[in-house]
Amino acid sequence: MKISTRLSLAATLLALAACQKQEDTIKIGLAGVQTGTDAAIGTAPINGSKLAIEEWNAKGGVLGKRIEAVVRDDEGKPKTANAVAQELVSAGVVAVVGHFNSGCSVPASEIYDQAGIVQVTPASTNPKLTERGFQRTFRACGRDDQQGIVAAGFLRDSLKTEIVAVLNDKTAYGQGISEVFKKTFEGKGGKVPVFEGVASEEKDLRGVIANIVKSGATAVYWGGMFVQGGVLYNQLREAGFKGALVGGDGLFDNEFHKTTQGKADSVFLTFGPDFNSLPSAQGFLKSYRAKYGPEGSYSIYGYDATNALLAAIQKAGTTDGAKVAAALRSQSWKTLAGEIAFDAKGDLKSAGYVMWTAKGGKFVPR
Amino acid sequence: MLQVLINGLARGSVYALVALGYTMVYGILGMINFAHGEVFMLGMFGAVFGIGLCTTLFGSHLVLNLVLGLVLAVAFASGWGWANERIAYRKLRGANLLAPLSSAIGLSIVLQNFVMLAVTKGKVDFPHYYSDTLTKTFWTIGSARVTLLQIVMFASTGILCLGLWWLIQKTRMGTALRATAQDRTAAALMGIPVDKTISRTFVLGSALAAVAGMMVGMYQGVLAFDSGYAVGLKAFTAAVLGGIGNIPGAVLGGFVIGLAEDLTSSTLGSDWKQTTGFVILILVLVLRPRGILGERVSDKV
Numbered sequence: 054m055k056i057s058t059r060l061s062l063a064a065t066l067l068a069l070a071a072c073q074k075q076e077d078t079i080k081i082g083l084a085g086v087q088t089g090t091d092a093a094i095g096t097a098p099i100n101g102s103k104l105a106i107e108e109w110n111a112k113g114g115v116l117g118k119r120i121e122a123v124v125r126d127d128e129g130k131p132k133t134a135n136a137v138a139q140e141l142v143s144a145g146v147v148a149v150v151g152h153f154n155s156g157c158s159v160p161a162s163e164i165y166d167q168a169g170i171v172q173v174t175p176a177s178t179n180p181k182l183t184e185r186g187f188q189r190t191f192r193a194c195g196r197d198d199q200q201g202i203v204a205a206g207f208l209r210d211s212l213k214t215e216i217v218a219v220l221n222d223k224t225a226y227g228q229g230i231s232e233v234f235k236k237t238f239e240g241k242g243g244k245v246p247v248f249e250g251v252a253s254e255e256k257d258l259r260g261v262i263a264n265i266v267k268s269g270a271t272a273v274y275w276g277g278m279f280v281q282g283g284v285l286y287n288q289l290r291e292a293g294f295k296g297a298l299v300g301g302d303g304l305f306d307n308e309f310h311k312t313t314q315g316k317a318d319s320v321f322l323t324f325g326p327d328f329n330s331l332p333s334a335q336g337f338l339k340s341y342r343a344k345y346g347p348e349g350s351y352s353i354y355g356y357d358a359t360n361a362l363l364a365a366i367q368k369a370g371t372t373d374g375a376k377v378a379a380a381l382r383s384q385s386w387k388t389l390a391g392e393i394a395f396d397a398k399g400d401l402k403s404a405g406y407v408m409w410t411a412k413g414g415k416f417v418p419r
Numbered sequence: 420m421l422q423v424l425i426n427g428l429a430r431g432s433v434y435a436l437v438a439l440g441y442t443m444v445y446g447i448l449g450m451i452n453f454a455h456g457e458v459f460m461l462g463m464f465g466a467v468f469g470i471g472l473c474t475t476l477f478g479s480h481l482v483l484n485l486v487l488g489l490v491l492a493v494a495f496a497s498g499w500g501w502a503n504e505r506i507a508y509r510k511l512r513g514a515n516l517l518a519p520l521s522s523a524i525g526l527s528i529v530l531q532n533f534v535m536l537a538v539t540k541g542k543v544d545f546p547h548y549y550s551d552t553l554t555k556t557f558w559t560i561g562s563a564r565v566t567l568l569q570i571v572m573f574a575s576t577g578i579l580c581l582g583l584w585w586l587i588q589k590t591r592m593g594t595a596l597r598a599t600a601q602d603r604t605a606a607a608l609m610g611i612p613v614d615k616t617i618s619r620t621f622v623l624g625s626a627l628a629a630v631a632g633m634m635v636g637m638y639q640g641v642l643a644f645d646s647g648y649a650v651g652l653k654a655f656t657a658a659v660l661g662g663i664g665n666i667p668g669a670v671l672g673g674f675v676i677g678l679a680e681d682l683t684s685s686t687l688g689s690d691w692k693q694t695t696g697f698v699i700l701i702l703v704l705v706l707r708p709r710g711i712l713g714e715r716v717s718d719k720v
Contacts (some may be wrong), residue, residue, distance in 0.1 A: 173619045250690045260423070
């Protein structure tokens with residue numbers, strides 16, 4: 054009897070302690086790909102988010118409480134993303150900054166929506182994410198329909214290309230962006246004789262390259278990521294193909310230049326304007342590099358998304374998902390990328406894409 | 420068309436080399452070594468590290484470092500193959516067949532995660548200095564191109580297959596190997612060191628996988644901890660297709676799958692590439708349950 058009383062007392066105390074601990078912090082989930090070939094590009098926004106959270110904590114946290122980052126790796130796989138989303142929800146996060154891959158963000162968003170928590174993706178560009186009427190899903194970057202249009206316009210109008218071969222990696226991102234590109238490019242009177250998908254783990258692309266060479270295409274549009282993109286570039290040149298390789302934001306990582314030895318020429322991609330050279334971003338970049346090494350293309354997006362989210366929680370005065378979402382929509386937010394504001398769908402009101410090109414082992418605005 | 424055949428044969432030669440490892444282990448133990456794809460992946464990493472080491476030690480000698488890198492890769496992967504057998508299979512030799520099967524799958528997960536945690540979560544580039552000479556030297560036949568690397572791949576697969584045939588048919592070790600495959604108990608009674616012979620089979624299969632790994636490392640240019648999965652799966656399919664346990668069958672199966680994949684991407688489009696190998700496998704297994712050249716029945720797994 055005595056023992057059981059003591060035990061239950063201990064249990065109650067423990068439970069109380071647990072409760073108290075829970076109420077002391079506000080948990081923010083950070084999810085994205087951190088292993089596999091996308092690891093380099095996917096870890097960058099997570100590090101950006103971590104930095105934002107640290108800065109908020111240094112200033113006293115949000116709603117008077119310390120912010121705790123709960124980081125999860127979805128391995129870039131939709132199935133793992135579902136499991137990760139459920140884990141985050143049961144860990145009691147009040148909002149999530151993530152995921153990276155569109156193929157992960159789309160299924161995970163359903164879980165967050167049902168749990169009533171806000172999701173802000175720093176990098177998923179597939180339009181579907183914000184097209185399903187979810188009130189708590191936000192996107193702090195551009196969309197593939199904007200991206201594909203800019204790329205198609207560039208190839209058709211600036212480079213005067215007539216025939217383009219379109220490849221994608223069969224993911225939600227790759228397929229989405231290459232379909233938009235194909236539609237726009239054909240709408241402008243161009244021809245797309247090759248429109249094919251290769252599995253994202255496939256690194257011997259010589260089969261499809263033989264089809265491209267045979268088709269008479271003078272440029273290749275790649276809807277996919279940078280590792281396969283680099284391999285594609287090398288193998289295209291190996292096959293004697295001299296035309297341009299054009300891609301989307303997935304191509305934007307320094308690892309691309311390692312694979313192509315910094316010698317890539319006539320490689321173009323669509324990405325947001327160059328924020329890293331803005332004077333306002335220099336402080337962020339300095340502390341980022343000190344902590345995590347060289348920044349990635351999406352570091353700044355993770356940082357901005359997290360700052361906007363935390364500011365919205367502060368403004369809402371609560372962690373209730375619906376109220377935070379309303380607060381996020383209610384005004385524009387000052388970020389490193391300038392003033393950003395979300396529309397009714399949860400997309401950025403103005404997200405411009407510009408063309409970047411590879412030069413001397415780096416991507417620079419064209 | 421010629422280009423498609425060249426690409427398909429190059430792919431097939433890799434599948435053939437890896438399939439040999441599956442089929443030899445099956446032939447002797449009657450189990451599928453699911454960690455074999457991982458040994459292939461370790462061979463890739465072994466080659467990159469070996470070449471890196473040689474470059475540091477001897478400077479950038481192209482041929483010398485490639486050869487030494489290959490030797491180190493083979494030694495590294497063979498060591499793993501030998502260790503895998505000692506760690507995961509030997510203790511389970513008398514056990515129910517599902518036991519070594521599960522430990523093989525477990526081992527494959529352990530090895531992948533080991534490389535992921537110990538080496539890198541992302542990708543590694545094969546040293547360009549070495550792969551470039553092989554991929555950028557090419558000859559033109561009509562409208563098709565064949566690179567030096569592709570020729571090296573055909574040649575080394577051919578030489579290794581002949582060497583393996585000679586080893587198995589003409590040497591004492593080969594006789595021991597065949598005897599162990601036929602009847603382990605009888606072989607032991609005849610004074611054949613069964614455990615040693617089995618270890619040698621693993622070492623031999625792993626060495627072939629390492630050669631394939633190094634060539635694929637150069638052929639693709641990049642490698643990662645999960646690079647062994649896809650090739651392992653295709654090579655396993657190739658081994659079953661040719662008739663598992665049958666050595667010429669594995670080579671034939673490898674070339675059939677490699678060619679089928681590239682022919683599919685040139686006719687139906689590369690979206691269908693992954694499917695054809697398996698469609699062929701199903702058709703062959705329906706019509707010839709023992710595989711194309713099969714002798715042994717795969718009734719165990």
